[in-house]
Amino acid sequence: xxxxxxxxxxxxxxxxxxxxxxxxxxxxxxxxxxxxxxxxxxxxxxxxxxxxxxxxxxxxxxxxxxxxxxxxxxxxxxxxxxxxxxxxxxxxxxxxxxxxxxxxxxxxxxxxxxxxxxxxxxxxxxxxxxxxxxxxxxxxxxxxxxxxxxxxxxxxxxxxxxxxxxxxxxxxxxxxxxxxxxxxxxxxxxxxxxxxxxxxxxxxxxxxxxxxxxxxxxxxxxxxxxxxxxxxxxxxxxxxxxxxxxxxxxxxxxxxxxxxxxxxxxxxxxxxxxxxxxxxxxxxxxxxxxxxxxxxxxxxxxxxxxxxxxxxxxxxxxxxxxxxxxxxxxxxxxxxxxxxxxxxxxxxxxxxxxxxxxxxxxxxxxxxxxxxxxxxxxxxxxxxxxxxxxxxxxxxxxxxxxxxxxxxxxxxxxxxxxxxxxxxxxxxxxxxxxxxxxxxx
Numbered sequence: 001x002x003x004x005x006x007x008x009x010x011x012x013x014x015x016x017x018x019x020x021x022x023x024x025x026x027x028x029x030x031x032x033x034x035x036x037x038x039x040x041x042x043x044x045x046x047x048x049x050x051x052x053x054x055x056x057x058x059x060x061x062x063x064x065x066x067x068x069x070x071x072x073x074x075x076x077x078x079x080x081x082x083x084x085x086x087x088x089x090x091x092x093x094x095x096x097x098x099x100x101x102x103x104x105x106x107x108x109x110x111x112x113x114x115x116x117x118x119x120x121x122x123x124x125x126x127x128x129x130x131x132x133x134x135x136x137x138x139x140x141x142x143x144x145x146x147x148x149x150x151x152x153x154x155x156x157x158x159x160x161x162x163x164x165x166x167x168x169x170x171x172x173x174x175x176x177x178x179x180x181x182x183x184x185x186x187x188x189x190x191x192x193x194x195x196x197x198x199x200x201x202x203x204x205x206x207x208x209x210x211x212x213x214x215x216x217x218x219x220x221x222x223x224x225x226x227x228x229x230x231x232x233x234x235x236x237x238x239x240x241x242x243x244x245x246x247x248x249x250x251x252x253x254x255x256x257x258x259x260x261x262x263x264x265x266x267x268x269x270x271x272x273x274x275x276x277x278x279x280x281x282x283x284x285x286x287x288x289x290x291x292x293x294x295x296x297x298x299x300x301x302x303x304x305x306x307x308x309x310x311x312x313x314x315x316x317x318x319x320x321x322x323x324x325x326x327x328x329x330x331x332x333x334x335x336x337x338x339x340x341x342x343x344x345x346x347x348x349x350x351x352x353x354x355x356x357x358x359x360x361x362x363x364x365x366x367x368x369x370x371x372x373x374x375x376x377x378x379x380x381x382x383x384x385x386x387x388x389x390x391x392x393x394x395x396x397x398x399x400x401x402x403x404x405x406x407x408x409x410x411x412x413x414x415x416x417x418x419x420x421x422x423x424x425x426x427x428x429x430x431x432x433x434x435x436x437x438x439x440x441x
Contacts, residue, residue: 063201063410070296071197075403077296081303088304089311096309105253107383111305115258115379118298121291122193122375123266126217127210129274145356149365153212156339156369157190158223164334166231168327176320181232181244182394183327185381188227190216191371198371198406202413204363212368220376221260225252250384258379302378303396309388324394328401332370336409339366344420359421363413370406374398
């Protein structure tokens, strides 16, 4: 049986999730009953939490169980929506005329409303206030580390990721320009929703993830239009091809409508409901859980309508549709590896023992780089090319692929945490991510 001192050393490696919560119990280590304070050999609660938080245990089991019911059922629900849409399109051909009766900016009004409704809950969850709070918190222990991570994230999301998707789209779909364009649109849309889920499941830093989501949300309004022209018309060579050529004006208007309107509504919602403690509780405990299903409902509704428009066409183009899976799967895996590997390399070389470059930040950067805002890509593809276009169909494959692939990568992330990240004490004691400690010679 371990002595009191040795036991305390082991217990001190179990890191708190929050100063306001009871200390969690690490498997194989001692804990006090009734959540009594745990001795830490003179190490302050703050220093212990943030100096050693690089080895905080991410949950290695039960990842799928921790997903919400909606997230668990998203992939099969998308499959069902596709089948329902195809059946409607085959047996009720007049559905297209019915939806086109009233249009808004060349998009069927019911579809336009569905797209905006789909985006609103996502943008209501974005913590815009984190722009002001994060630097003041000083959690990283280095006042400039937050800035360094933003620069890295901008480089990964707005330089590396678009070129990776462009290269993969051309390499795998050289003979399918319309489907290739839809894939490129997905690569240009940076994630602002599901990345929060994947990062949380993997045990990443929530505050930094929230900050990066805010930055990407704002940048998309400004950059998505110019990027679409650059990567589709200029670099992609579509300037002279009418069926895939994209107009900056059309993309910019689409972004303002389908991202700008719900972003403004989400921002105003948070301003109003964060004004008092009571309304803040209402926002987090009642309002967000109430409106969150609207994203899935809007997405499934849009998919049903799209596939109803293209039911006959889809049945005769199953080969190209399945080929779209290839660049998307490769993209998610490559971008996650680049983001995770970069932070691990920096941590290994310069950042050992520093929270700002530990596993939590590797998780944030990796999942932010690998995820995409497929809602925006679908909305822009429909608005610019039409609900019955190959571009819109290709963009719809995004969420179908992203959920199972990134869920699998989440397990990989947790597995790598225990094997790649550890810190060494001044006394020569090596502490692994699994919480065990061994004396170094």
